[in-house]
Amino acid sequence: MNVRAQMSMIFHLDKCIGCHTCSIACKNIWTDRKGAEYMWWNNVETKPGTGYPTKWEDQKIYKGGWEKKNGQIDLRGAGKKKGLLNIFHNPHLPVIDDYYEPFTYRYLNLIEAPEGNDQPTARPISLITGEPIDIKMGPNWDDDLSGTPDYGRKDPNLENLSEAEQEAMFQLEKMAFFYLPRICNHCLNPACVASCPSGAIYKRGEDGVVLINQEVCRAWRMCVTACPYKKSYYNWHTGKSEKCILCFPRIEAGLAPACMHSCVGRIRYLGVVLYDADMIEKVANAEESALVDAQLNMILDPFDPHVIKAAKENGLPDSTIKAAQYSPTYKFIKKWGLALPLHPEFRTLPMLFYVPPMLPVMATLSKQTNEHLKNQMDPIAKIWPEDWKYDTSMEEIFGIVEKSRFPLKYMANLFSAGDENKVKDKLKKLLAIRIWRRAKTVGDIPLDKAEAALKEVGYTPQVAEDIYYLTSLAKFDDRFVIPAAHREEAMELLENTGDRKGSVGFGFTTPAQRGL
Amino acid sequence: MDTLNNFLFIGLPYAALAVFIVGTIIRYINYGYQVSSLSSEFLEGRRLFWGSQPFHWGIIFLFLGHLIGFLFPRSVLLWNGHPVRLLIIEVTGFIFGLSAFVGLLNLFIRRITEARLKIVTNKMDLLIEIVLLLQIFTGLWVAFNYRWGSSWYASVMSPYLWSIFKFSPDVQSVIALPWMAKLHIIGAYLIVLLFPFTRLVHFLVAPLHYIGRPYQIVIWYRDRKTLRNPRSPWVAKYPQNN
Numbered sequence: 001m002n003v004r005a006q007m008s009m010i011f012h013l014d015k016c017i018g019c020h021t022c023s024i025a026c027k028n029i030w031t032d033r034k035g036a037e038y039m040w041w042n043n044v045e046t047k048p049g050t051g052y053p054t055k056w057e058d059q060k061i062y063k064g065g066w067e068k069k070n071g072q073i074d075l076r077g078a079g080k081k082k083g084l085l086n087i088f089h090n091p092h093l094p095v096i097d098d099y100y101e102p103f104t105y106r107y108l109n110l111i112e113a114p115e116g117n118d119q120p121t122a123r124p125i126s127l128i129t130g131e132p133i134d135i136k137m138g139p140n141w142d143d144d145l146s147g148t149p150d151y152g153r154k155d156p157n158l159e160n161l162s163e164a165e166q167e168a169m170f171q172l173e174k175m176a177f178f179y180l181p182r183i184c185n186h187c188l189n190p191a192c193v194a195s196c197p198s199g200a201i202y203k204r205g206e207d208g209v210v211l212i213n214q215e216v217c218r219a220w221r222m223c224v225t226a227c228p229y230k231k232s233y234y235n236w237h238t239g240k241s242e243k244c245i246l247c248f249p250r251i252e253a254g255l256a257p258a259c260m261h262s263c264v265g266r267i268r269y270l271g272v273v274l275y276d277a278d279m280i281e282k283v284a285n286a287e288e289s290a291l292v293d294a295q296l297n298m299i300l301d302p303f304d305p306h307v308i309k310a311a312k313e314n315g316l317p318d319s320t321i322k323a324a325q326y327s328p329t330y331k332f333i334k335k336w337g338l339a340l341p342l343h344p345e346f347r348t349l350p351m352l353f354y355v356p357p358m359l360p361v362m363a364t365l366s367k368q369t370n371e372h373l374k375n376q377m378d379p380i381a382k383i384w385p386e387d388w389k390y391d392t393s394m395e396e397i398f399g400i401v402e403k404s405r406f407p408l409k410y411m412a413n414l415f416s417a418g419d420e421n422k423v424k425d426k427l428k429k430l431l432a433i434r435i436w437r438r439a440k441t442v443g444d445i446p447l448d449k450a451e452a453a454l455k456e457v458g459y460t461p462q463v464a465e466d467i468y469y470l471t472s473l474a475k476f477d478d479r480f481v482i483p484a485a486h487r488e489e490a491m492e493l494l495e496n497t498g499d500r501k502g503s504v505g506f507g508f509t510t511p512a513q514r515g516l
Numbered sequence: 517m518d519t520l521n522n523f524l525f526i527g528l529p530y531a532a533l534a535v536f537i538v539g540t541i542i543r544y545i546n547y548g549y550q551v552s553s554l555s556s557e558f559l560e561g562r563r564l565f566w567g568s569q570p571f572h573w574g575i576i577f578l579f580l581g582h583l584i585g586f587l588f589p590r591s592v593l594l595w596n597g598h599p600v601r602l603l604i605i606e607v608t609g610f611i612f613g614l615s616a617f618v619g620l621l622n623l624f625i626r627r628i629t630e631a632r633l634k635i636v637t638n639k640m641d642l643l644i645e646i647v648l649l650l651q652i653f654t655g656l657w658v659a660f661n662y663r664w665g666s667s668w669y670a671s672v673m674s675p676y677l678w679s680i681f682k683f684s685p686d687v688q689s690v691i692a693l694p695w696m697a698k699l700h701i702i703g704a705y706l707i708v709l710l711f712p713f714t715r716l717v718h719f720l721v722a723p724l725h726y727i728g729r730p731y732q733i734v735i736w737y738r739d740r741k742t743l744r745n746p747r748s749p750w751v752a753k754y755p756q757n758n
Contacts, residue, residue, distance in 0.1 A: 080727055087723075088572040095561045096632075128559070129631050194731035197723030205736035215548050218721050219555045236636060239554035280732075315740025504549065515550030516640045516714055 002277040003300060003311040005320045005483070006188065006208035006351050007246060008329040009260075010269040010339050011181055012471065013357035014430065018179035020044050020140065022259035022268075026183075029258050030245070033502050033512060035237025037102035037127045040139055041244035042259040044181045048155035048169065048410065049142045051180075053098040056230040057343065058156040063092040065191050065228030065346030066284065073285050073347055078195035078226040087197065092225045096236070100137035102127035128236070146170075146177035157413040165407045176406060178357040180414075181267070183259060184231040184244035185342070185350030186210050188275065188298070189284040192243070195226030200241075206320075206485070207272070208351065209246045214504045217241055228346035238504070238512045249506060252485035260480060269470075271327030271481040272320055273334075273351075274300045274311055284347050288417050291344045298349075299334055302327070323483035328470055329353065336459075336467055338426055340415035356411050356426050425457075432457045433471075436464045524702055525687045529680050532709040539712030540720065553718035559632040567626055571619025577612040578655070581605075582669075586677050589670035596667045605666050610659055617652045624649060644707070644714040651703040658697045673701075 026042040045051045055061060063077025075082070077092040086092075105122035113120035126133040146152040147170055158166055169176075186203075190210050193201045200216035201223055203209070212223070212232070219239040223232040232243045247257035255261065260268040275298045286294040300307045302324035311321055324330060332339045332355065339353035408420040408427075416422035432453040439450035454464055470478060503509045544551060557564050585592050596602040624645045627633050659665045672689045679686040690701065711717065742748035 084723070084726065088568040089561075089565045090557060091565075093557055093561060095558055129635055131631065189732070193733055197726040198721070199723075199725065199729060199733060202733040202735045205734045205740070206738075218551065218718060218723070219553045220723060221555055221557060224558075234555075234558045236556070236558050238549075239552035240549075312744060315738070315743040317743070510549045513550060514636070514638075515547070515552050515554055515717070516638060 001300075001307075001310045003274050003307060003314050003316065004208065004277045005206065005272050005311075005316055005324065006275055007186060007251070008271065008273045008327075008333070008351040008353065009183070009186075010329050010332045010353050010355065012267040012269070012355040013178055013180065014355060015265040015267040015471070016044070016179040016181055016357075017265045018044055018046065018143070019264050020143075021262050021264050022181055023139070025258040025262035026244075029247070031242075033237075035235040035512070036233070036242060038096060038099045039233040039235075039242065041231070041233075041242075042181065042183045044140065044143075044179050046140075046142050046144055046146050046151070046177050047180045047414070048146050048153075048158065048177065049151040050154045050156075051142070052139070053094050053230050054137075055154065055156055056094075057228075059228060059346070061092075062094060062228070062230065063225055064230065065226070065343075065348055066189070068285065068288075068347070071285070075191055075195055075226055076228075078191070078222040083195055083197055083220070083222045087220055087222075090221050090225055093221055093234075094224065094230065096128070097137075100139065100141065101133060101135075103133060103135055103138070106132075144177070152177070157410055160413070160418070161407060161409055165409065169406060169410070180342075180354075181259075182229065182231070182342070183352065184210065184246070185229060185348065185352040186244075186246060188277075188280055188349035188351060189347065191226040191228060191346075191348050192223035192232045195222040196220070197222060201232075204248075207248075207251070207483075209248050209251075210243070211245055211248070212241055212243055214238075214240050214242075214510075215508065228343065228348060229350075235512075238514055240504070251482055254482055254484070256476070256480040256482065266474070266479065269328040269332065269479045271329040272324045272483055273327060273330050274302050274307060274316075274321070274324050276300055280349065284349060288345055289419060291347070292340060292416050292419065292422060295341060295344060295349055296333060296337075299330070301334070302330060317484070320483040323481050326481045328474070328479055328481060331466075331470065336429070336463065338429055338467070340422060340426065342415060343417075344415075345417040354415060355430070356415055356423055358427060358430055429457045429459065432459060433464050433467050436461065437468055521687055521691050524698070524705075525676075525690050526680075526685045528702065528705045528709075529685075532705040536708045536711050540717065543712050543717060544720075551717050551721055552715075554636070554715050556627075556633055556636055559636065560626065560630050563622065563626045563630070567619050567621075567623035569619065570615040571623055574612040574614075574616025574619060575652075578609070578616060578652075581609055581612075581666075585666065585669045586674050589674035592666060592670040596664070596670075602664055602666065606659070606664055609666065610656070613652060613656050613659065617649070617656060620645065620649050620652060640710075640714045644710055644716060647703065647706060647710065651700065651707060654696055654700040654703060658694075658700055662694060662697065 022042045023040055023044055027040065031037070031039045031041060040052065043052050051057065056064075059065060059076060065076055066073040067076045078086075103124045103126055105124050107122050110120050110122050123132045124135050125131060142151040152170060153166070158169075161169075186209055188208070190201070190203060192212075193203060193210060196212075196217075197220045198216050198218045200213045200218070202211060202213065204211060217240040219234070219241070221234055221241065223241050223243075224230070224234050226232075227243075232241050234241050247255070247259075250257055250261075256270060260270055279294075279298045283291075283294040283298055302308070302321060308321055312318075329339075333353050338355050340356060341350045341353055344350070408423050409418075411423040411427075412418050412420045432450075435445055435453045436450045439445040439447050451461065454461060459467075500509060502512060504512045557568075595605065624642075627637055627641065627645065662668070672693070676686065676690050690698070693701075707716075739748075
């Protein structure tokens with residue numbers, strides 16, 4: 001057993017309100033530089049939708065991640081052979097138009113335009129060429145546009161949904177969407193590390209953060225192709241690739257990453273999990289149906305004396321082991337079994353887990369008449385046929401999960417490599433907690449029924465209360481359990497960040513100057 | 517005339533080599549961050565294919581061909597002893613030369629016509645592209661007009677180049693060459709001279725070590741085997757990569 005520590009994250013999608021505060025916090029700290037304007041190390045997508053870059057999940061286009069061939073996994077679009085042969089021209093590299101051309105406006109024109117008959121305008125100009133452009137795409141151009149043909153219907157996750165299921169999703173009546181915030185997954189089997197010809201990308205042993213050494217990167221661009229989540233970005237100005245660094249200077253100083261700290265919905269959790277590094281190869285090679293279970297299986301119980309002993313032998317500090325025991329992510333992933341990785345079928349073993357959303361409430365249209373409401377409704381606000389009504393009753397509690405507005409298949413395509421039972425299990429658990437709390441606070445559901453619901457998903461009332469606490473009431477220190485970095489020089493990184501703005505590197509700093 | 521010849525075929529190569537060695541080392545140590553292939557594929561991907569692929573494969577083959585002729589002149593002459601084999605090597609060399617020329621021409625046109633690329637183009641990029649274009653052109657001219665280059669390169673150029681590297685320069689054979697061939701030699705020195713000041717430095721960091729390395733890389737800040745051992749002394753060692 002080779003016990004290592006890994007910073008892992010939980011995003012609770014039921015709580016995400018799609019406000020993009022995380023993206024802005026990240027942008028302001030890390031990517032407001034020349035060449036990085038188009039990068040969103042943290043971005044929030046509306047699902048169903050095509051995402052950023054457009055259709056990033058479609059590996060037929062971008063060839064990201066690992067694929068299993070003859071029982072052995074290999075990089076789909078990069079790697080030693082493909083990578084070196086395509087080094088002069090990478091046929092699968094997304095170009096700037098797949099993201100969007102960054103732009104600003106000529107604001108000065110508003111005050112400096114000479115007097116005339118027309119009102120001065122601030123024309124949009126490209127942040128690359130500085131010339132006026134017609135804006136075709138922007139960050140989060142697809143925001144809240146799941147019902148439109150351009151975004152929702154082009155979602156790669158709709159692939160194996162029947163025509164009828166897709167139609168059901170997009171009927172305006174039933175239209176629902178949710179937000180998917182994404183950062184680098186800091187994978188255990190990172191495709192970007194494996195694809196880098198220079199060996200510039202590496203995983204930090206102490207906390208598993210995946211980083212690109214800016215001094216070693218030579219712009220071979222293979223990481224951009226290899227990362228199936230498209231979370232490695234190419235800086236066209238400096239000629240270096242960049243990616244989310246999990247705000248490691250903040251983590252080392254005991255602070256939460258900027259995106260997590262600023263999260264308005266408090267959907268984000270950060271903590272250490274212990275895992276067995278000897279299992280990585282086996283797990284990454286597992287059958288697609290067993291992939292999720294195998295990955296969760298790698299994560300070890302931090303209370304197990306054998307694990308603690310092995311961890312100590314491997315040089316893990318006590319503080320890290322203790323942090324793993326208090327880790328909110330361990331609770332969500334293993335103890336309560338509420339979280340799933342995004343697209344496990346890419347086989348990179350992502351360490352960012354999602355609690356799937358219930359969208360937005362579990363409700364189906366029932367054929368019961370709605371006579372008594374008919375006359376009360378404002379005709380303008382009336383959004384459903386008069387004879388129909390939404391059934392939000394708790395009579396058939398778990399029946400509703402299957403009949404949820406979104407086909408389970410869609411969620412399964414996102415979070416469990418197509419296994420609907422996995423998603424159903426999580427949604428049932430979430431619903432059971434809701435029923436339990438509703439029984440306790442509203443009181444319109446008998447307690448014994450709520451207890452039965454908990455029992456069916458394998459929870460005790462105490463566990464339900466714990467989940468309720470961590471989901472709804474948890475304070476900052478409950479949501480972010482960050483072990484000491486034991487890097488006494490860490491503070492050096494927090495010296496005046498204003499001075500360091502626009503430069504690259506930590507430990508070494510250098511102006512982001514393009515080579516000749 | 518002698519002074520000029522001495523300057524071009526003795527002075528220039530030594531100056532070029534000195535600038536190349538010192539310049540590259542200084543650039544790598546002091547401006548390591550700027551050593552990059554500076555790919556522009558992200559801004560323009562389609563036209564790059566018709567430039568970058570033929571150019572790079574062509575130039576790599578040409579470079580290896582010149583290197584082999586320099587290192588193993590006898591083997592080349594032995595190989596060329598048979599006319600069919602001579603023809604094979606000359607024709608493939610010429611094809612790769614054409615490929616490099618056409619590729620570089622495409623790259624050059626692409627670079628000056630794409631609006632986005634103008635932003636990431638500096639004077640040295642254009643200068644080195646023009647010099648390289650001229651160099652490949654003179655090479656093709658020489659190969660076409662003064663046959664057979666692979667043979668006389670091995671018997672004339674290789675001894676001259678060896679004499680340069682042995683610090684006892686002997687320019688007699690070179691002076692007798694036609695002026696187009698001389699231009700090709702001077703162009704080569706010019707490229708070596710310009711090398712550290714251009715994007716060509718990415719040639720020296722070609723990722724060949726990728727072939728032998730394991731896919732995953734994990735870097736530890738501390739030695740985890742001694743970290744928890746109270747007997748191990750406290751060393752404040754700053755990791756190299758940070």
